[in-house]
Amino acid sequence: MSAETTTPATDAVSAYDVDHPAPVIEPPRARTRKTPRATRTNFEMYGWLFMRLSGVLLVVLVLGHLLIQLVLDGGVTKIGFAFVAGRWASPFWQAWDLIMLWLATLHGANGLRTIINDYAERDNTRLWLKALLYTAAGFTIVLGTLVIFTFDPNIR
Template identity: 70%
Template sequence: MTSATDATPSIASPRSPRRPAARRSNFELYSWLFMRLSGLLLVVLVLGHLTIMLFLDDGVQRINFAFVAGRWASPFWQFWDLTMLWLAGLHGANGLRTVIDDYARKDGTRFWLKMLLAASMVLIIGLGTFVLFTFDPNIGS
């Protein structure tokens, strides 16, 4: 028979002290959510754009400088095209960021690819926004 002193042995404490759980941001969650919502909105914007440009406005043969000047004279169409530009740029960059994370093996390579991606995204979206806001329909006169 075992006495009270021969009770089950206790497990020794681990060698390293218990650390609090690492705090993680919700960036990936918000990134995932942005991809889904921007994708849905882009489908609506792009299909609306194609429907108007190809079917309701007599097709691509009508598109020239005067057509663009008339279209961008309206703040509605400027906002529509600006929204498409920003969402497409951010949506594509976010997707490519995920691809870089998945396939770049070295931390340094991953860092520089993301820097190149960020710089190109800022350049393209910045230039597109600049053109939309500074477009002059009277450039020839």
């Protein structure tokens, strides 16, 4: 490959070893004074960090949710309006579900954003897929938040 002359780090045999299982990837561009303002932030780094922090919290929140809803006390059999009313009578479970809703939606939306960036090659395709994604994620967060805060056990 002609790239060997420009990327000396990757043509050495020792480029891959157990501590570096993937080839070294040179930064695609250096950040200079001419770099557009839009790409001068650390947005992607904060996104990367958010995926890990929210991921750890979601392991606890989602696995706890699955345990209560699908495993304990007869599994899915018990679920109904009365069961939901019983749980949301407690601010603790309201807060649990609210935090889980926000973190899961943002975590999932950022994951799908990465996937769209990876596979949609045309600018317009990326734009529309992301517009659809952000609309769906915003709708999910707003609807879910409203439902938790306005829940009325005596609706009938």
